[in-house]
Amino acid sequence: MAGHAASGAAGTGYRGLTGPLLLPAWAMIGIFLLLPVLLMTLYSFLTKEFRGGVDWTFSLAAYDRFLLSRGLFGDEPPVLEWTYITIFWRSIWQAGLATLICLIVGFPTAWFIATRPLHSRALWLFMITVPYWVNLLIRTVSLRFLLRDQGPLNDLLIGTGLLDSPLRIINTNLAVQLGLFYSYLPFMVLPIYAAVERYNFALSEAAADLYASRWTTLREIVLPVVRPGIIAGCILVFVPSLGAFLAPDLLGGAKTYMIGSLIEEQFKGSQGNWPFGAAVSVILMTLVLIVLMVYARARGRAEVR
Amino acid sequence: MDEVVAVRRVVKRFGAFTALAGVSLTIGQKQFFTLLGPSGCGKTTLLRCIAGFEDLSEGTILLEGRDIAGLAPNLRPVNTVFQHYALFPHMTVAQNVAFGLKMQGMAPGPRLKRAGEMLELVHLSGFADRLPSQLSGGQQQRVALARALAPSPRVLLLDEPLSALDLKLRQAMRVELKQLQEETGITFVFVTHDQEEALTMSDRIAVMSAGEVRQIGSPREIYEAPVNRFVAGFIGETNLLPVRVASFAGGMARVVLPGGHQLTCPGAQTAPTGTPHVSIRPERMTLVPPGSGDLDASVERLIYLGTDLQVLARLADGTALHLRMQNSARATPPGAGSTIGVAIEEGAARLLAD
Numbered sequence: 001m002a003g004h005a006a007s008g009a010a011g012t013g014y015r016g017l018t019g020p021l022l023l024p025a026w027a028m029i030g031i032f033l034l035l036p037v038l039l040m041t042l043y044s045f046l047t048k049e050f051r052g053g054v055d056w057t058f059s060l061a062a063y064d065r066f067l068l069s070r071g072l073f074g075d076e077p078p079v080l081e082w083t084y085i086t087i088f089w090r091s092i093w094q095a096g097l098a099t100l101i102c103l104i105v106g107f108p109t110a111w112f113i114a115t116r117p118l119h120s121r122a123l124w125l126f127m128i129t130v131p132y133w134v135n136l137l138i139r140t141v142s143l144r145f146l147l148r149d150q151g152p153l154n155d156l157l158i159g160t161g162l163l164d165s166p167l168r169i170i171n172t173n174l175a176v177q178l179g180l181f182y183s184y185l186p187f188m189v190l191p192i193y194a195a196v197e198r199y200n201f202a203l204s205e206a207a208a209d210l211y212a213s214r215w216t217t218l219r220e221i222v223l224p225v226v227r228p229g230i231i232a233g234c235i236l237v238f239v240p241s242l243g244a245f246l247a248p249d250l251l252g253g254a255k256t257y258m259i260g261s262l263i264e265e266q267f268k269g270s271q272g273n274w275p276f277g278a279a280v281s282v283i284l285m286t287l288v289l290i291v292l293m294v295y296a297r298a299r300g301r302a303e304v305r
Numbered sequence: 306m307d308e309v310v311a312v313r314r315v316v317k318r319f320g321a322f323t324a325l326a327g328v329s330l331t332i333g334q335k336q337f338f339t340l341l342g343p344s345g346c347g348k349t350t351l352l353r354c355i356a357g358f359e360d361l362s363e364g365t366i367l368l369e370g371r372d373i374a375g376l377a378p379n380l381r382p383v384n385t386v387f388q389h390y391a392l393f394p395h396m397t398v399a400q401n402v403a404f405g406l407k408m409q410g411m412a413p414g415p416r417l418k419r420a421g422e423m424l425e426l427v428h429l430s431g432f433a434d435r436l437p438s439q440l441s442g443g444q445q446q447r448v449a450l451a452r453a454l455a456p457s458p459r460v461l462l463l464d465e466p467l468s469a470l471d472l473k474l475r476q477a478m479r480v481e482l483k484q485l486q487e488e489t490g491i492t493f494v495f496v497t498h499d500q501e502e503a504l505t506m507s508d509r510i511a512v513m514s515a516g517e518v519r520q521i522g523s524p525r526e527i528y529e530a531p532v533n534r535f536v537a538g539f540i541g542e543t544n545l546l547p548v549r550v551a552s553f554a555g556g557m558a559r560v561v562l563p564g565g566h567q568l569t570c571p572g573a574q575t576a577p578t579g580t581p582h583v584s585i586r587p588e589r590m591t592l593v594p595p596g597s598g599d600l601d602a603s604v605e606r607l608i609y610l611g612t613d614l615q616v617l618a619r620l621a622d623g624t625a626l627h628l629r630m631q632n633s634a635r636a637t638p639p640g641a642g643s644t645i646g647v648a649i650e651e652g653a654a655r656l657l658a659d
């Protein structure tokens with residue numbers, strides 16, 4: 001019996017750490033993941049203090065405000081509040097569109113890099129990541145500068161006679177999309193690159209050998225095989241886009257207001273409302289979690305099949 | 306028409322490196338044709354040229370009389386069993402096997418039925434719903450075979466399809482593969498660097514080295530009538546003896562062996578270039594009393610091989626010689642250091658072209 005137990009331990013010994021060695025991992029998860037989430041959830045059920053901060057009494061006011069409208073003075077019968085749901089919906093839509101654009105541009109880019117000779121791949125990857133050495137805020141502000149009515153882009157377009165009057169980009173959806181695209185493209189490129197690099201091109205040859213055209217090969221063989229990379233990229237772009245506030249704040253206008261900005265405002269200055277900001281965050285996180293879980297379930301089922 | 310594939314003076318260069326240096330061969334209908342050669346001699350490259358994965362630097366390949374230079378791989382009625390299987394990892398075994406049929410537009414019902422038949426043929430009926438990663442190497446190889454056979458190609462290209470199997474399974478698969486080829490009537494182009502495999506399975510063998518075809522012929526021709534030193538040495542064991550050619554006419558030569566004895570032997574169609582050599586298989590020589598045979602040699606070592614004894618000897622001029630004698634009670638083996646006479650069987654020596 002003892003021998004059996006020992007061999008069992010040896011079998012798993014290569015897979016993971018045990019006992020005290022796990023402590024740092026658990027400490028990290030506890031301090032940087034569980035604690036903040038618990039705190040945030042806790043705050044969402046507290047009462048708002050006047051100049052930001054919270055009063056330690058239980059309240060559902062934050063969720064009430066998100067979901068229900070009770071008129072200006074709070075005495076009318078409650079109806080569904082559409083303001084925030086609309087913002088959510090718009091954010092999901094914006095983030096989804098940004099993800100799609102990143103995918104359309106990122107996939108060929110990743111493919112291109114992964115099929116370069118080995119020694120030049122590192123250089124291409126380096127070039128993709130170089131802009132990210134500059135702070136996101138600074139990059140977004142620069143983009144605003146570039147795109148504004150009297151900015152370099154419009155100067156160029158008018159200077160070359162392509163346009164008579166400046167192209168209005170700033171404060172439009174287009175600007176926000178550009179901002180999101182520019183912010184998160186590498187998060188799409190890198191995981192897809194990793195997947196394509198591992199892709200065995202003999203599979204494409206085998207498909208061609210069995211009468212598949214190039215398009216069919218892409219659809220039936222390449223995409224399914226590199227799918228984990230594509231999905232990782234989509235998640236990595238979609239999730240931060242959903243909570244982004246720099247791009248919508250600096251590049252967008254009132255019509256492109258997104259959840260990130262809404263949350264950000266709740267924690268800024270005396271206008272803020274911490275419990276409400278926390279509640280919006282909790283709702284956002286729950287939504288993201290549900291999406292990821294549905295995906296994980298679907299994938300698990302696909303793998304069992 | 307009898308010839309299915311005709312390769313004409315095909316040259317393939319990778320940059321400055323020449324992988325195929327003017328290969329010409331024709332492969333007949335329903336033939337089991339083997340490309341045999343050492344690692345790196347260009348066997349895979351030639352298969353890839355036929356399948357359409359490599360553009361030719363020079364030359365042409367005809368498939369049933371048609372030049373297929375411009376034809377993409379998916380338009381060639383040729384299927385490949387890849388050296389490293391290349392099974393689709395996200396598809397089940399059955400889906401893998403049915404893939405070619407699906408691409409040909411066969412409906413799901415019939416194609417799954419045919420996939421089932423193919424799996425039966427390679428003895429994998431119970432594995433239809435597994436993923437390739439859940440199979441052993443040998444099973445994967447058989448799936449690759451079934452997948453390539455399913456669309457009934459005109460020509461099946463097999464790149465060392467038995468290399469991943471253990472000896473027992475490999476021997477069994479040799480027989481099965483040969484049977485399969487005879488039953489289906491599909492032309493097989495089979496790549497191997499295993500000479501035994503080539504000899505036992507093939508109708509014709511092309512022996513390659515360094516991007517060139519060195520000899521084409523039936524297994525018997527290749528083994529018994531090698532035309533050059535490379536083929537003689539690569540297929541089986543042989544003795545290469547330097548000789549002087551006394552006369553040469555119409556493929557028959559009179560040669561002078563080391564030690565002065567003369568011999569008439571068949572061989573190359575053209576007069577040999579460089580130092581002429583004859584090739585003599587070890588089993589075609591017999592031990593005789595010294596002075597009464599064609600050669601005299603001194604014994605250096607005896608090696609016990611079970612059924613045989615291998616006698617390693619040396620001629621007076623230093624040429625190494627090895628021969629075999631059956632391990633029987635009737636024959637007394639010579640002692641090391643003793644001098645023996647060696648008789649060469651009639652027709653056993655072949656004059657080589659180089």
Ligand SMILES: Nc1ncnc2c1ncn2[C@@H]1O[C@H](COP(=O)(O)OP(=O)(O)OP(=O)(O)O)[C@@H](O)[C@H]1O
Pocket residue numbers: 319322324342343344345346347348349350351498
């Ligand atoms: N894409 C390529 N680029 C450069 N050289 C190549 C390429 N493909 C093959 N070669 C070279 O061509 C030669 C023949 O290769 P090939 O794969 O045809 O050998 P092979 O006979 O199939 O060997 P093996 O028995 O080891 O499979 C080798 O020297 C190889 O290095």
Ligand SMILES: [Mg+2]
Pocket residue numbers: 348349350388464
């Ligand atoms: Mg090879």
